[in-house]
Amino acid sequence: MSRSPASVVLVHGIRTSSTMWRAQEEFLAERGNPAVAVDLPGHGTRMDEPFALEEAMRTVDAAVRDADGPVLLVGHSMGGLLSTAYAGADPTPPIAGFVGASCTALPRGAGLAAYRVLAGALNAMPDRGMWLSRQVLDATLPASTREDFGAGGYAMVTQDEALRSLVELDLVAAVPRIPVPTWFVNGQFDQLRTHETLYRRLAPDAEFIIVPRTTHLVTAMRPRVFNAVLQLALATLETAP
Numbered sequence: 001m002s003r004s005p006a007s008v009v010l011v012h013g014i015r016t017s018s019t020m021w022r023a024q025e026e027f028l029a030e031r032g033n034p035a036v037a038v039d040l041p042g043h044g045t046r047m048d049e050p051f052a053l054e055e056a057m058r059t060v061d062a063a064v065r066d067a068d069g070p071v072l073l074v075g076h077s078m079g080g081l082l083s084t085a086y087a088g089a090d091p092t093p094p095i096a097g098f099v100g101a102s103c104t105a106l107p108r109g110a111g112l113a114a115y116r117v118l119a120g121a122l123n124a125m126p127d128r129g130m131w132l133s134r135q136v137l138d139a140t141l142p143a144s145t146r147e148d149f150g151a152g153g154y155a156m157v158t159q160d161e162a163l164r165s166l167v168e169l170d171l172v173a174a175v176p177r178i179p180v181p182t183w184f185v186n187g188q189f190d191q192l193r194t195h196e197t198l199y200r201r202l203a204p205d206a207e208f209i210i211v212p213r214t215t216h217l218v219t220a221m222r223p224r225v226f227n228a229v230l231q232l233a234l235a236t237l238e239t240a241p
Contacts, residue, residue, distance in 0.1 A: 017044025
């Protein structure tokens with residue numbers, strides 16, 4: 001017997017905002033699933049706030065607890081890392097399933113340091129690297145989603161603080177504690193696949209989906225494919241005994 005439609009909470013990545021989920025929100029509305037895309041502190045409608053890890057986690061928790069029925073938590077990039085830590089928290093949060101996109105990495109060490117250096121170099125440009133960012137988006141994203149990443153503005157000021165804060169996440173402890181059906185989605189050429197093998201060991205029951213010819217922006221670069229993953233996850237939750 002089918003359950004009532006699950007609710008979906010969507011958590012965006014660094015620099016972008018809730019607008020990055022427009023293609024998914026349209027799909028979920030057509031499917032009949034309530035959905036909320038949050039803005040993390042320092043991003044989107046909350047651009048004037050400083051980024052704080054505790055407030056970011058509180059934002060995710062509040063959205064989950066305000067949702068009706070079983071909840072599918074979906075996060076991308078930084079939002080995926082935060083959502084992974086939340087899904088594997090103790091005590092167990094009230095979610096029924098989890099989809100982590102472009103986030104099978106441990107935010108620490110040389111990789112994180114290099115990312116912070118790159119972000120700092122972009123911010124030091126006269127236009128904060130916006131021209132270069134637009135060139136990358138124009139070259140990789142379809143017209144249907146190209147404007148969504150920047151529609152809520154770009155969180156340049158809080159980017160370094162957000163990156164620095166991610167070091168505090170203990171994902172090695174969190175991933176094995178996730179008790180619900182889990183899907184990790186990566187683009188074939190995603191730079192945050194760095195610890196995918198470790199994640200596979202830590203979460204042997206999770207499904208790992210690799211999208212061919214796709215980079216880090218899997219939700220916008222292949223929206224129909226990512227929506228198919230959401231369909232799989234929702235069908236799993238809504239038909240569970």
